[in-house]
Amino acid sequence: GNSVTQMEGPVTLSEEAFLTINCTYTATGYPSLFWYVQYPGEGLQLLLKATKADDKGSNKGFEATYRKETTSFHLEKGSVQVSDSAVYFCARRGSARQLTFGSGTQLTVLP
Amino acid sequence: NAGVTQTPKFRILKIGQSMTLQCTQDMNHNYMYWYRQDPGMGLKLIYYSVGAGITDKGEVPNGYNVSRSTTEDFPLRLELAAPSQTSVYFCASSSGLAGDTWNTGELFFGEGSRLTVL
Numbered sequence: 001g002n003s004v005t006q007m008e009g010p011v012t013l014s015e016e017a018f019l020t021i022n023c024t025y026t027a028t029g030y031p032s033l034f035w036y037v038q039y040p041g042e043g044l045q046l047l048l049k050a051t052k053a054d055d056k057g058s059n060k061g062f063e064a065t066y067r068k069e070t071t072s073f074h075l076e077k078g079s080v081q082v083s084d085s086a087v088y089f090c091a092r093r094g095s096a097r098q099l100t101f102g103s104g105t106q107l108t109v110l111p
Numbered sequence: 112n113a114g115v116t117q118t119p120k121f122r123i124l125k126i127g128q129s130m131t132l133q134c135t136q137d138m139n140h141n142y143m144y145w146y147r148q149d150p151g152m153g154l155k156l157i158y159y160s161v162g163a164g165i166t167d168k169g170e171v172p173n174g175y176n177v178s179r180s181t182t183e184d185f186p187l188r189l190e191l192a193a194p195s196q197t198s199v200y201f202c203a204s205s206s207g208l209a210g211d212t213w214n215t216g217e218l219f220f221g222e223g224s225r226l227t228v229l
Contacts, residue, residue, distance in 0.1 A: 005152075014179055028222060034217070039201045041218035041222075042202070042205075042223075043115075043201055043221050043222045043223050044154075044218075044220045045220070046217050046218075049217065086123060089153065089154070097142050097161075097205045097218075098142075098159055098169070099218055100156075101146075101154040103151060103152060103153040104151070104153050107148055
Protein backbone atom coordinates (compact mmCIF):
# COMPACT_ATOMS: atom_id res chain seq x y z
CA GLY A 1 0.00 0.00 0.00
CA ASN A 2 0.90 3.64 0.07
CA SER A 3 3.29 4.71 2.79
CA VAL A 4 5.62 7.53 3.70
CA THR A 5 8.73 7.14 5.84
CA GLN A 6 9.99 10.27 7.46
CA MET A 7 13.14 11.03 9.38
CA GLU A 8 12.46 10.76 13.07
CA GLY A 9 12.96 13.71 15.33
CA PRO A 10 13.15 15.72 17.27
CA VAL A 11 15.61 17.97 15.48
CA THR A 12 17.23 20.89 17.30
CA LEU A 13 19.24 23.48 15.38
CA SER A 14 20.75 26.86 15.99
CA GLU A 15 19.43 29.83 14.08
CA GLU A 16 20.91 30.13 10.55
CA ALA A 17 21.84 26.42 10.45
CA PHE A 18 21.10 24.23 7.43
CA LEU A 19 18.08 21.96 7.67
CA THR A 20 17.40 18.62 6.01
CA ILE A 21 14.45 16.39 6.86
CA ASN A 22 14.43 13.12 4.94
CA CYS A 23 11.31 11.63 3.40
CA THR A 24 10.83 8.57 1.21
CA TYR A 25 7.62 7.15 -0.24
CA THR A 26 6.39 3.88 -1.70
CA ALA A 27 6.62 3.91 -5.46
CA THR A 28 3.05 3.21 -6.51
CA GLY A 29 2.74 5.29 -9.64
CA TYR A 30 3.84 8.90 -9.59
CA PRO A 31 1.89 10.50 -6.76
CA SER A 32 1.85 14.17 -5.91
CA LEU A 33 4.06 14.83 -2.89
CA PHE A 34 3.63 17.40 -0.15
CA TRP A 35 5.23 18.93 2.88
CA TYR A 36 2.86 20.25 5.53
CA VAL A 37 3.80 22.31 8.59
CA GLN A 38 1.98 22.39 11.93
CA TYR A 39 2.64 25.23 14.33
CA PRO A 40 1.77 24.72 18.01
CA GLY A 41 -1.96 24.55 18.63
CA GLU A 42 -2.85 24.83 14.96
CA GLY A 43 -3.93 22.61 12.09
CA LEU A 44 -1.69 21.55 9.24
CA GLN A 45 -0.81 24.04 6.53
CA LEU A 46 0.58 23.24 3.12
CA LEU A 47 4.23 24.29 2.90
CA LEU A 48 5.10 23.10 -0.60
CA LYS A 49 4.25 20.47 -3.16
CA ALA A 50 5.52 18.73 -6.30
CA THR A 51 3.42 16.90 -8.83
CA LYS A 52 5.90 15.03 -11.03
CA ALA A 53 9.44 13.73 -11.15
CA ASP A 54 12.20 16.36 -10.95
CA ASP A 55 9.74 19.04 -9.88
CA LYS A 56 11.05 21.31 -7.15
CA GLY A 57 8.56 22.72 -4.69
CA SER A 58 9.56 25.84 -2.79
CA ASN A 59 8.06 28.25 -0.30
CA LYS A 60 9.36 30.52 2.49
CA GLY A 61 12.95 29.46 1.80
CA PHE A 62 12.12 25.74 2.02
CA GLU A 63 12.71 23.46 -0.95
CA ALA A 64 12.09 19.83 -1.84
CA THR A 65 12.79 17.99 -5.08
CA TYR A 66 10.74 15.04 -6.33
CA ARG A 67 13.32 12.28 -6.93
CA LYS A 68 11.77 9.34 -8.74
CA GLU A 69 14.96 7.29 -8.84
CA THR A 70 15.35 7.36 -5.05
CA THR A 71 11.61 7.75 -4.25
CA SER A 72 12.51 10.68 -2.03
CA PHE A 73 11.24 14.18 -1.29
CA HIS A 74 13.66 15.61 1.26
CA LEU A 75 12.92 19.00 2.78
CA GLU A 76 15.76 21.56 2.95
CA LYS A 77 16.31 25.10 4.08
CA GLY A 78 19.59 26.93 3.92
CA SER A 79 19.19 29.09 7.01
CA VAL A 80 16.51 28.32 9.61
CA GLN A 81 14.89 30.88 11.86
CA VAL A 82 13.35 30.57 15.31
CA SER A 83 9.96 31.08 13.67
CA ASP A 84 10.47 27.82 11.70
CA SER A 85 10.05 25.81 14.90
CA ALA A 86 7.13 23.47 14.17
CA VAL A 87 6.27 19.90 13.23
CA TYR A 88 6.83 19.01 9.59
CA PHE A 89 4.92 16.25 7.80
CA CYS A 90 5.74 14.64 4.50
CA ALA A 91 2.75 13.23 2.59
CA ARG A 92 1.87 11.51 -0.67
CA ARG A 93 -1.39 11.54 -2.53
CA GLY A 94 -3.37 8.33 -2.71
CA SER A 95 -6.73 7.30 -4.11
CA ALA A 96 -9.81 9.48 -3.57
CA ARG A 97 -7.40 12.41 -3.25
CA GLN A 98 -6.60 11.35 0.31
CA LEU A 99 -3.13 11.88 1.70
CA THR A 100 -0.91 9.40 3.51
CA PHE A 101 1.29 11.14 6.04
CA GLY A 102 4.64 10.41 7.58
CA SER A 103 4.98 10.40 11.35
CA GLY A 104 6.15 14.02 11.53
CA THR A 105 9.42 15.65 12.57
CA GLN A 106 9.54 18.14 15.41
CA LEU A 107 11.95 20.99 14.63
CA THR A 108 13.19 23.37 17.31
CA VAL A 109 15.36 26.31 16.32
CA LEU A 110 17.32 27.99 19.11
CA PRO A 111 18.34 31.66 18.98
CA ASN B 112 -12.25 33.23 4.62
CA ALA B 113 -13.60 30.64 7.04
CA GLY B 114 -12.22 27.58 5.22
CA VAL B 115 -12.70 24.44 7.35
CA THR B 116 -14.32 24.97 10.74
CA GLN B 117 -14.36 22.36 13.50
CA THR B 118 -16.24 22.36 16.78
CA PRO B 119 -15.67 21.87 19.63
CA LYS B 120 -11.98 22.65 20.03
CA PHE B 121 -11.73 20.76 23.31
CA ARG B 122 -13.89 18.10 24.96
CA ILE B 123 -13.59 15.70 27.85
CA LEU B 124 -15.74 12.58 27.77
CA LYS B 125 -16.36 9.75 30.19
CA ILE B 126 -16.00 6.17 28.99
CA GLY B 127 -19.17 5.06 27.21
CA GLN B 128 -20.46 8.55 26.43
CA SER B 129 -21.28 9.63 22.89
CA MET B 130 -20.55 12.82 21.03
CA THR B 131 -20.33 14.35 17.59
CA LEU B 132 -17.47 16.40 16.24
CA GLN B 133 -18.77 18.94 13.77
CA CYS B 134 -16.99 19.97 10.58
CA THR B 135 -18.11 22.40 7.93
CA GLN B 136 -16.36 23.92 4.93
CA ASP B 137 -17.33 26.86 2.75
CA MET B 138 -15.11 26.17 -0.26
CA ASN B 139 -17.60 23.94 -2.12
CA HIS B 140 -15.16 21.05 -1.91
CA ASN B 141 -16.46 17.62 -2.80
CA TYR B 142 -13.90 15.66 -0.80
CA MET B 143 -13.82 15.68 2.98
CA TYR B 144 -11.78 13.70 5.50
CA TRP B 145 -11.41 12.93 9.17
CA TYR B 146 -7.94 12.21 10.54
CA ARG B 147 -6.75 11.52 14.05
CA GLN B 148 -3.34 12.54 15.28
CA ASP B 149 -1.65 10.67 18.09
CA PRO B 150 1.72 11.76 19.51
CA GLY B 151 4.59 10.65 17.32
CA MET B 152 2.27 8.72 15.02
CA GLY B 153 1.43 11.17 12.29
CA LEU B 154 -2.12 11.34 11.00
CA LYS B 155 -4.34 8.33 10.43
CA LEU B 156 -7.38 8.50 8.15
CA ILE B 157 -10.64 7.56 9.89
CA TYR B 158 -13.30 8.18 7.21
CA TYR B 159 -13.61 10.14 4.04
CA SER B 160 -16.30 11.28 1.64
CA VAL B 161 -16.12 12.02 -2.08
CA GLY B 162 -19.44 13.86 -2.15
CA ALA B 163 -22.80 14.30 -0.47
CA GLY B 164 -24.34 10.94 0.34
CA ILE B 165 -21.09 8.99 -0.13
CA THR B 166 -18.75 7.93 2.65
CA ASP B 167 -16.04 5.30 3.00
CA LYS B 168 -13.76 3.87 5.65
CA GLY B 169 -10.18 4.89 6.03
CA GLU B 170 -7.37 3.20 7.93
CA VAL B 171 -8.85 3.35 11.47
CA PRO B 172 -12.69 3.50 11.28
CA ASN B 173 -13.60 1.32 14.26
CA GLY B 174 -15.58 3.15 16.93
CA TYR B 175 -16.60 5.99 14.62
CA ASN B 176 -19.40 6.84 12.22
CA VAL B 177 -19.89 9.62 9.70
CA SER B 178 -22.58 11.04 7.49
CA ARG B 179 -22.52 13.49 4.59
CA SER B 180 -25.98 14.89 3.95
CA THR B 181 -24.69 18.14 2.44
CA THR B 182 -21.57 19.24 0.59
CA GLU B 183 -20.62 21.56 3.46
CA ASP B 184 -20.93 19.31 6.51
CA PHE B 185 -19.15 16.12 7.55
CA PRO B 186 -19.79 15.26 11.22
CA LEU B 187 -17.88 12.50 13.02
CA ARG B 188 -19.77 10.48 15.61
CA LEU B 189 -18.28 8.58 18.54
CA GLU B 190 -20.92 6.22 19.93
CA LEU B 191 -19.25 4.61 22.95
CA ALA B 192 -16.16 6.59 23.86
CA ALA B 193 -13.08 4.63 24.90
CA PRO B 194 -9.72 5.84 26.28
CA SER B 195 -8.09 4.70 23.01
CA GLN B 196 -10.02 7.47 21.27
CA THR B 197 -8.18 10.15 23.18
CA SER B 198 -6.56 12.08 20.36
CA VAL B 199 -6.58 15.24 18.32
CA TYR B 200 -9.03 15.06 15.43
CA PHE B 201 -8.63 16.99 12.21
CA CYS B 202 -11.18 17.55 9.51
CA ALA B 203 -9.95 18.41 6.03
CA SER B 204 -11.36 19.06 2.59
CA SER B 205 -10.13 18.96 -0.98
CA SER B 206 -11.47 20.14 -4.29
CA GLY B 207 -12.84 17.43 -6.52
CA LEU B 208 -14.81 19.32 -9.12
CA ALA B 209 -15.26 17.82 -12.56
CA GLY B 210 -12.60 19.13 -14.91
CA ASP B 211 -10.46 20.13 -11.96
CA THR B 212 -7.36 18.82 -13.67
CA TRP B 213 -5.05 21.43 -12.21
CA ASN B 214 -5.75 20.30 -8.69
CA THR B 215 -2.99 18.27 -7.13
CA GLY B 216 -4.92 17.03 -4.15
CA GLU B 217 -3.98 19.66 -1.60
CA LEU B 218 -5.93 19.27 1.63
CA PHE B 219 -7.18 22.18 3.68
CA PHE B 220 -7.32 21.47 7.40
CA GLY B 221 -9.37 22.71 10.30
CA GLU B 222 -7.68 23.73 13.54
CA GLY B 223 -8.39 20.43 15.26
CA SER B 224 -10.50 19.11 18.12
CA ARG B 225 -8.74 17.75 21.19
CA LEU B 226 -10.71 14.92 22.75
CA THR B 227 -9.89 13.27 26.07
CA VAL B 228 -11.73 10.15 27.24
CA LEU B 229 -11.43 9.38 30.95
